[in-house]
Amino acid sequence: MELDFIKLSPLGNTTVFLRGEAARDAHAALLCEAMDYDHLAAEQAGFLVAPHTGEALLRVEMAGGEFCGNATLSAAALAAAEGAASPFFVECSGAAAPLHAEARHLGAGRWLARVEMPQAHELRRLSLERESLGATALGGAATCVALSGITHLVVEAADLSAAGYDEMLAFLMREAKADAYGVVPFERMGCDRFRIRPYVAVPSAKSRVFERACGSGSLALALAEGSADKRIAVEQPGGTLFVERGVRLFLEGEVLISCRGKVELAGVAR
Structure with a gap:
C-alpha cells in the first residue's frame, strides 16, 4: 500500500512519520517496514493520526x-512548518494529555523546537553490586526512571561495550515492564552538562538502536540527577538537547525536516 511520509531528523535521531488510511492493527508492521534500510532508513517511526482532544493540532502514535x-x-x-502559530499543543502516544509546544524557523528546513514533557514518572534506585554482568564492570547503583510508555536505566559510566549495553538492557527488562526500554550511560562534563550514548529497545517493533539522540533518555537523566529548577545540556552523538526542570518539564533541540513523499509498504488499506 502507498502512504505519505515525512522524514525528520531531531539531532540525527532520524524519525519517519506516516500519514494515510491503514488499519490500526497494521500500524506496527507498517512502521517497522518503513524504518528499514530498503525503505526510509530511520531509527524510529510513528503514525500521524487524529488528535484525541480538540486543543491539539496533531498526534503521533509510535511503533510500540x-x-x-x-x-x-x-x-x-512539523506543525510549525505546516503553518501553526506558536504556541500550540501536540499529542504523543504514552502521554496522557496534550503537550505545550512551540517552534522557530532557523532556515533551510531546520527548526528550533521546545516541547513540554509528561510530568508522570517514577524513580527507583537499583543496586548493581549483586548482578552478574560479565561484560560490564560497574558497581554501585543505577536509577530506573519509568516515564509514560518507556523506562530508562540511567547509570554513570563511560565507554560501555556493546555487550555491556545488552547486559544492562536485559537487567532492566527483568526489573521493569514497559512498552520500550532505554539504557542511558552518562558522563559529567561540567556544571549542568552531561554526555550520553543512548540505546533504545522497542520489543513490539523488534528494534534495538544506538540512537544519535534520545529525548526521553535526556529527560530521564535530568530526573535521576534531581536537577530541579535547572536547565541542563545533554550532549549525545547527534548534538545537544536541553532539558528544563521546574514547575513543568521541557525539552528543546533542533529538528531538520529533510524530505517528504510516498512510500510503498505491505499491508491492506482500511
Whole structure:
C-alpha cells in the first residue's frame, strides 16, 4: 500500500512519520517496514493520526505505543512548518494529555523546537553490586526512571561495550515492564552538562538502536540527577538537547525536516 511520509531528523535521531488510511492493527508492521534500510532508513517511526482532544493540532502514535521526546519535538517542528502559530499543543502516544509546544524557523528546513514533557514518572534506585554482568564492570547503583510508555536505566559510566549495553538492557527488562526500554550511560562534563550514548529497545517493533539522540533518555537523566529548577545540556552523538526542570518539564533541540513523499509498504488499506 502507498502512504505519505515525512522524514525528520531531531539531532540525527532520524524519525519517519506516516500519514494515510491503514488499519490500526497494521500500524506496527507498517512502521517497522518503513524504518528499514530498503525503505526510509530511520531509527524510529510513528503514525500521524487524529488528535484525541480538540486543543491539539496533531498526534503521533509510535511503533510500540511508547512516548518519545524526539518524536514530540519533531511533531512541533512539523506543525510549525505546516503553518501553526506558536504556541500550540501536540499529542504523543504514552502521554496522557496534550503537550505545550512551540517552534522557530532557523532556515533551510531546520527548526528550533521546545516541547513540554509528561510530568508522570517514577524513580527507583537499583543496586548493581549483586548482578552478574560479565561484560560490564560497574558497581554501585543505577536509577530506573519509568516515564509514560518507556523506562530508562540511567547509570554513570563511560565507554560501555556493546555487550555491556545488552547486559544492562536485559537487567532492566527483568526489573521493569514497559512498552520500550532505554539504557542511558552518562558522563559529567561540567556544571549542568552531561554526555550520553543512548540505546533504545522497542520489543513490539523488534528494534534495538544506538540512537544519535534520545529525548526521553535526556529527560530521564535530568530526573535521576534531581536537577530541579535547572536547565541542563545533554550532549549525545547527534548534538545537544536541553532539558528544563521546574514547575513543568521541557525539552528543546533542533529538528531538520529533510524530505517528504510516498512510500510503498505491505499491508491492506482500511
